[in-house]
Amino acid sequence: MAFDFHGDLRGWDLEGFHQGGDTELWKRLGAHRVTIQDDERGSVDGVRFTVWAPNARQVQVVGDFNWWTGDEMSLIPGSGVWGRFIEGLDDGTLYKFRIETADGRWIEKTDPMGQFFEQAPNNGGIVYTSRYLWSDDEWIARRSTAQAHAEPMSIYEVHLGGWRRGLSYLELAEQLVDYVKWQGYTHVELMPVAEFPFEGSWGYQGTGYFAPTSRFGKPDDFRHLVDKLHQAGIGVILDWVPGHFPKDDFALGRFDGTALYEHADPRQGEHQDWGTYIFNYGRNEVKSFLVSNALYWIKEFHIDGLRVDAVASMLYLDYSRNEGEWVPNQYGGRENLEAIDFLRYVNKHLYEREPGILMIAEESTSFPGVTRPVDQGGLGFGFKWNMGWMNDSLRYVEADPVHRQYKHNLMTFAMVYAYSENFILPISHDEVVHGKGSMVNKVPQDDFRKFATLRAFYSYMWAFPGKKLTFMGNEFGQREEFNESASLSWHYADTPNHHGLKQLFTDLNRIYKDEAAFWELDNDPDGFRWINADDSAGNTFSWLRRSRSGELIACLFNFSPNPHNEHTVALPREGTWTEILNTDSAAYDGTGQFGNYGRVIATATHGGDGAALAQVCLPPLGAVWLKWDPAATATDPGDAGTGA
Structure with a gap:
């Protein structure tokens, strides 16, 4: 009945x-x-x-x-x-x-x-009713008191369908969790999981905003994957797409025959580039729909944070539009005031409702205050992807080594604005698609130079202020561009060069998490100091990272194919500096010929400025990290200078 x-x-x-x-x-x-x-x-x-x-x-x-x-x-x-x-x-x-x-x-x-x-x-x-019983109470309790800005964060970005093709949520809960835990990442970021019809959209054109895609199993199976990640000490960030939705006739578009969720005027309601509709952020029901959706993933699936896709497209009414193709706001400007109000609303609500979660903006412009609190006039995000750093640093490593001296400032410029926002350094899926080539194939010349350069680059990235994100496959040198319909090329992940790079990522994550100097003062200028930012002729960079308690790590990088066997650096403390990373190590498929016998000795100068000089062997296309050890006794400075 x-x-x-x-x-x-x-x-x-x-x-x-x-x-x-x-x-x-x-x-x-x-x-x-x-x-x-x-x-x-x-x-x-x-x-x-x-x-x-x-x-x-x-x-x-x-x-x-x-x-x-x-x-x-x-x-x-x-x-x-x-x-x-x-x-x-x-x-x-x-x-x-x-x-x-x-x-x-x-x-x-x-x-x-x-x-x-x-x-x-x-x-x-x-029709579906969850019956899942969670086992992550300890994780959720710890999350509620987390201080993300002063904690380590290294993120492994994953497309669930392409990591190992054919795996279900339940299978991923075993294989992916074990792999990410072994690699040492603190978080995974999952490309959009919300239901989507076209696989080639990678999930960014979703039609089921409240449903994990059924490609990999049922909603409770996805809950199990999140639960297992939490039990392994790994946070889960989900890509969230409130900026647009597709025109599929069975979904949100013109839902009751009228523009219900979107603007009717195509100058306001359609993305020309993507062929999609834009949400009408000024409509109360749409605001309720979207803020509920954000909270839904956090409450119902215990997601730890949302990375908000394409924020720039939401902020500007003239985004990717020519003159006459957009409608100014009430003051005649180009800012989308309704979208700005919505982003402030959702960020403020989620941070107040669920302390410890992360709201992350993929925002590519210089819009001010993206990570400033709402009550201080900002958008209220916790973090912002540093797209400027990403673009500049990739332009540098793509250059032939002989030309890098002319692009030196690309690697140093990010420090000019490093503390203007709370940044994540992203080498994401966007950098290995659409003809951009894989990370390996961005680097010129032979395999030795390709992999040595990548080892140095990722070490530079892990030592630079800001949280870290890399896309799956980058960690072992995937040679092909990302293809959503195929697995990563695991068949060569343990072959020479690839295996060494993968091992390096494990060690980068381990050292990074162990050393507070790399993350505790990420948003404080006291946590970073240049040693030498100006050696363009030598293609070298060097700086200090510092923890709140005064621990010091010197980070040195050589992007030249020539070794610097007696590279002189000025360090702030005399005594023993222990080599905690050398990317030329044979363990990483380097040559194993350019090292510092595990340490260098810094000797005080007579200038009275407190500086100490050390001779460091910098390997070709390599990176060396040195940690000051105040307790060590330098018995013979001569045995710790240069060499293998």
């Missing part, structure tokens, strides 16, 4: 939705197993279907339970929301909504709040 009412949902339950303040909309809209009270029979179990379609003439719920013929839904007064309770339905029920538009057309749509969908190319919603 079907009941022609809305279960336990009433108009006043939706007031927050219409005011833009409903942050848990998934509990009200969508398909839910509920129990209602019938005057004659008492408790009755079934599924409540609800959908927002304010401009529809009629709405029906269709599915396998009614042979796709349609059961009429009724309008909840004053809400624009249609509802229907159907007795006897349970999890696994397949459904969609059929909508008669204002102009008399019938269109079929999937549930915007659906929590589980059929696998593409099918797109029906599946």
